[in-house]
Amino acid sequence: MSYYDRIDALSPGTFSLDGDEIEFGPGESILQAATRAGYYIPHLCWHPEFGAKGSCRLCTVRINGRMGAACTVQAASGQEVESNTDDLNAQRKTLLQMIFIEGNHFCPSCEKSGNCRLQATAYDIGMEGPHFEEFYPDRRVDASHPDMLLDLNRCILCSLCVRASHEVDRKDVFAIGGYGIKTHLLINSPSGQMVDSALLPSDRAANVCPVGAILHKRKGFVIPIGQRRFDKVPVSGQIDENKP
Amino acid sequence: MNPNALDLESLLERHQRAPHRLVQILREIQAQLLWLPRDTLTAVASALGLSLAHVEGVAGFYRFFHSQPVGQYRVLFSDNITDRMQGSEEMRRHLRHLLKVEHHAMRADGRVSVAATSCTGMCDQGPAALVNHHQLVTRLTPGRIDHMADLIEAQVPTHLWPAEWSRVDDQIRLANVKLGAQPAPGQAIAAALARGAQATLDDLKRSKLRGRGGAGYATGTKWQLCRNTRSETHYVVCNADEGEPGTFKDRVLLTSYADTVFEGMTIAALIVGARQGLVYLRGEYHYLLDSLKATLQRRRQQGLLGQSIQGQAGFDFDIDIHVGAGSYVCGEESALIESLEGKRGTPRIRPPFPVERGYLGQPTTVNNVETFCAVTHIAIHSGAWWAAMGTPQSTGTKIHSVSGDCDRPGIYEYPFGTRIGRILEDCGARDTQAVQVGGPSGVCVSAMEFGRRIGFEDVPTAGAFMVFDRSRNMFDVANNFVQFFAHESCGFCTPCRVGTELVMRRMDKLKRGYGSSDDIQVLYELDKLMHGSTHCGLGAAACNPLRDTIAKFRPAYEQHLKSMHFAPGFDMDAELSQARLATGRDDIGAHLETLT
Numbered sequence: 001m002s003y004y005d006r007i008d009a010l011s012p013g014t015f016s017l018d019g020d021e022i023e024f025g026p027g028e029s030i031l032q033a034a035t036r037a038g039y040y041i042p043h044l045c046w047h048p049e050f051g052a053k054g055s056c057r058l059c060t061v062r063i064n065g066r067m068g069a070a071c072t073v074q075a076a077s078g079q080e081v082e083s084n085t086d087d088l089n090a091q092r093k094t095l096l097q098m099i100f101i102e103g104n105h106f107c108p109s110c111e112k113s114g115n116c117r118l119q120a121t122a123y124d125i126g127m128e129g130p131h132f133e134e135f136y137p138d139r140r141v142d143a144s145h146p147d148m149l150l151d152l153n154r155c156i157l158c159s160l161c162v163r164a165s166h167e168v169d170r171k172d173v174f175a176i177g178g179y180g181i182k183t184h185l186l187i188n189s190p191s192g193q194m195v196d197s198a199l200l201p202s203d204r205a206a207n208v209c210p211v212g213a214i215l216h217k218r219k220g221f222v223i224p225i226g227q228r229r230f231d232k233v234p235v236s237g238q239i240d241e242n243k244p
Numbered sequence: 245m246n247p248n249a250l251d252l253e254s255l256l257e258r259h260q261r262a263p264h265r266l267v268q269i270l271r272e273i274q275a276q277l278l279w280l281p282r283d284t285l286t287a288v289a290s291a292l293g294l295s296l297a298h299v300e301g302v303a304g305f306y307r308f309f310h311s312q313p314v315g316q317y318r319v320l321f322s323d324n325i326t327d328r329m330q331g332s333e334e335m336r337r338h339l340r341h342l343l344k345v346e347h348h349a350m351r352a353d354g355r356v357s358v359a360a361t362s363c364t365g366m367c368d369q370g371p372a373a374l375v376n377h378h379q380l381v382t383r384l385t386p387g388r389i390d391h392m393a394d395l396i397e398a399q400v401p402t403h404l405w406p407a408e409w410s411r412v413d414d415q416i417r418l419a420n421v422k423l424g425a426q427p428a429p430g431q432a433i434a435a436a437l438a439r440g441a442q443a444t445l446d447d448l449k450r451s452k453l454r455g456r457g458g459a460g461y462a463t464g465t466k467w468q469l470c471r472n473t474r475s476e477t478h479y480v481v482c483n484a485d486e487g488e489p490g491t492f493k494d495r496v497l498l499t500s501y502a503d504t505v506f507e508g509m510t511i512a513a514l515i516v517g518a519r520q521g522l523v524y525l526r527g528e529y530h531y532l533l534d535s536l537k538a539t540l541q542r543r544r545q546q547g548l549l550g551q552s553i554q555g556q557a558g559f560d561f562d563i564d565i566h567v568g569a570g571s572y573v574c575g576e577e578s579a580l581i582e583s584l585e586g587k588r589g590t591p592r593i594r595p596p597f598p599v600e601r602g603y604l605g606q607p608t609t610v611n612n613v614e615t616f617c618a619v620t621h622i623a624i625h626s627g628a629w630w631a632a633m634g635t636p637q638s639t640g641t642k643i644h645s646v647s648g649d650c651d652r653p654g655i656y657e658y659p660f661g662t663r664i665g666r667i668l669e670d671c672g673a674r675d676t677q678a679v680q681v682g683g684p685s686g687v688c689v690s691a692m693e694f695g696r697r698i699g700f701e702d703v704p705t706a707g708a709f710m711v712f713d714r715s716r717n718m719f720d721v722a723n724n725f726v727q728f729f730a731h732e733s734c735g736f737c738t739p740c741r742v743g744t745e746l747v748m749r750r751m752d753k754l755k756r757g758y759g760s761s762d763d764i765q766v767l768y769e770l771d772k773l774m775h776g777s778t779h780c781g782l783g784a785a786a787c788n789p790l791r792d793t794i795a796k797f798r799p800a801y802e803q804h805l806k807s808m809h810f811a812p813g814f815d816m817d818a819e820l821s822q823a824r825l826a827t828g829r830d831d832i833g834a835h836l837e838t839l840t
Contacts, residue, residue, distance in 0.1 A: 054593050055737050057777045067776040072593045094773055098742035132746055132766075157735075175297035176588065177304040179571075181745040183735030186304075188297035190286065 013077030018084050024075035031059050031070035040236040041083050042092050045158035046071040096122045097131045104153035111220050112212030114228025120235035144195035147217050155185050155213040165205035173199045256291050263292045266586030279310040305588040307570030308377050308527050317356040317396045322372040324363035324489040325724040326647045332371035335389050342393035356396050363489035364528045367647035368415050368654050375402050378530045381409045414496045415654030420641045422617050423657045429503050430548050432623040436511045445515045450627030452639045457612030458706035470516040470599040473607035478518040480509050481610040485526045487572040488683035490708030493643040494613040496655050498532050502539045508616025513561040521563040524580050527570050572732035576780050577610040590736040591780035634660030638699035646671045648711035665694035673711045683708035684725035685785035688792035718797035723751045725789035740783030743774045754804040
């Protein structure tokens with residue numbers, strides 16, 4: 001996007017999403033406006049309660065012919081947005097496969113199965129296999145906390161816990177470290193372990209993980225598999241993020 | 245040095261305990277301790293009011309920061325393809341052998357570690373190495389390696405190493421306006437002051453100058469937008485994070501034309517209304533810091549920086565230098581600003597653009613070293629004079645860093661619109677197979693295309709010009725670039741973080757001889773994906789060398805194919821070796837047939 005492309009985004013208006021007219025409010029992103037209007041654009045690192053990050057790239061759409069992340073591009077009058085197209089969904093499938101193979105995601109043995117946004121989004125988009133060779137990284141598991149479990153093997157670097165801890169809990173328990181393929185989640189504590197951090201099970205950051213990286217202990221399989229959130233209705237049919 | 249001997253208090257005081265000075269603070273601590281112990285990071289975090297995890301996250305982002313000891317001597321071999329072509333890999337192995345040190349490990353006695361780093365910008369006088377992140381060694385030879393091993397074993401401090409080793413030559417082979425005589429200090433500022441800020445800006449727009457860092461955005465428009473943004477203060481930033489492999493023209497400008505660069509920054513300050521300027525100097529060019537500071541000091545004494553510049557009341561401007569710590573992505577302007585603010589150098593979400601909200605939330609213009617140079621000349625000679633050079637869409641001249649297979653590597657300045665073939669003739673290139681213009685993120689031009697011209701409308705460039713003759717394997721060239729991008733990905737977005745790693749693994753599979761045509765298809769797909777889905781332009785360009793070399797030098801890839809069909813990433817027959825051992829069989833029937 002060039003400096004010229006700025007359209008005054010501070011006034012409301014409408015844009016088109018796959019041919020449907022969507023109203024937006026001042027300063028809203030395409031994803032915010034679409035979600036409010038009840039439309040689903042696949043996403044993992046975006047959450048309506050927190051500032052946009054733009055890192056998972058799943059919500060990439062075509063805006064007037066140019067690619068952009070729907071969570072970071074501000075809505076503007078007259079935009080022609082394409083989202084639910086074969087090529088964009090194929091791209092999303094590849095991005096999901098990338099997220100799967102860079103970590104260790106074994107759904108059958110994961111407590112989050114059925115409540116996992118990564119798994120649900122992959123099912124919804126029709127991902128049938130990893131396509132690429134798995135990296136099988138050797139990542140840390142932190143079971144030091146009395147009530148919480150951190151399994152970095154499942155972390156997808158969405159940074160929702162980082163933002164929740166910063167924006168809501170005001171604790172900054174989490175941060176991002178490293179670079180490239182070795183980018184990873186950090187715990188803010190003298191030892192680097194969760195037990196020495198300020199994290200409480202009631203914190204927003206302890207309850208925002210879209211995958212099985214941050215889990216509550218002793219809550220395993222309370223709801224049987226098959227009766228969980230995305231077992232009943234696919235992710236594309238659940239626009240309200242927080243509704244169980 | 246013992247961590248207890250570090251005077252952390254006075255170091256922090258020098259930086260006013262400001263969180264946005266974090267990268268500079270870590271750099272200075274490491275210069276003394278050689279690495280960054282966790283206890284020290286804890287002390288820094290508490291002094292700056294930051295979380296320890298945040299400080300750890302910043303320290304872990306930059307390639308030149310170490311959270312583990314790396315030894316009294318840290319030798320990093322520049323790993324650009326031009327260094328490899330000059331034998332750097334063999335010299336690296338040789339030094340490791342002499343010092344008995346493993347790859348990516350510190351020797352048990354804590355003396356030394358030997359590793360590789362991205363291009364250090366010495367391609368025309370390589371192979372090069374960076375020692376302890378501050379001392380460059382150019383023109384490495386097996387003899388110098390032997391001598392270096394002796395010096396390290398004898399614990400001779402690096403500043404006592406032969407001075408000749410650190411000699412860096414400008415090697416200016418062809419000069420036009422920017423590489424001609426420097427204007428007298430103050431001449432361009434006087435011209436701009438006489439004309440007035442808006443009139444100077446209007447004339448700059450007439451020059452149609454476009455940014456020399458690669459993106460080619462119109463400088464006049466950028467400065468107008470920055471000037472228009474109302475705010476308490478504005479900033480002028482010079483992007484001297486010359487990280488694109490094969491590029492070293494800014495190094496020469498900062499060595500011998502620093503006055504012209506600073507003068508351009510001062511004119512920018514006049515136009516946008518800035519009181520503070522910052523130079524983001526890449527860590528590899530740390531050796532230039534003292535001379536740059538001396539030039540700044542002289543300019544202050546000459547009344548060209550500081551209060552009331554050239555007697556103009558209210559025209560106050562000064563320049564500070566920020567030293568990077570090894571990160572290619574920081575060349576992207578919003579990542580550069582994040583780094584200036586002491587954070588991880590990942591690109592920001594835009595808009596807002598830096599001209600609206602940049603450094604410390606204030607409107608900021610970020611321009612390339614060469615762009616500021618051009619502005620100084622335009623202020624003296626006029627926009628019309630500049631626009632008369634080059635082509636209508638690409639005005640003026642461009643400086644090229646020429647390296648690789650040619651007789652006269654070095655710096656060449658041509659008007660835009662110059663034929664690639666002309667540059668090859670001038671630098672004494674023979675039997676040329678290809679030229680990588682603009683570095684790995686640029687364009688690979690084959691011999692059939694040497695009639696093409698340098699310019700935004702044909703072959704754009706940020707300044708690298710790497711020449712490969714017919715003895716070179718273009719697969720090896722592409723593989724080097726692929727490794728570069730995987731090493732430099734900031735890790736922020738999925739397609740670049742995972743994509744660069746996947747591409748590197750595929751290329752490695754091809755190199756090991758297990759490739760199939762399916763792998764080339766996957767490389768194509770990854771290239772397409774990354775072009776449309778990454779967070780920043782650097783990620784989008786990460787597959788450019790692949791795209792070009794597969795299209796233009798396909799035989800170089802096909803020679804690595806084992807099969808035209810699918811082949812797995814491992815040797816299936818080798819996997820059966822345990823079974824053969826267990827059964828005591830090694831006859832032909834106990835081996836897999838070679839796939840065809």
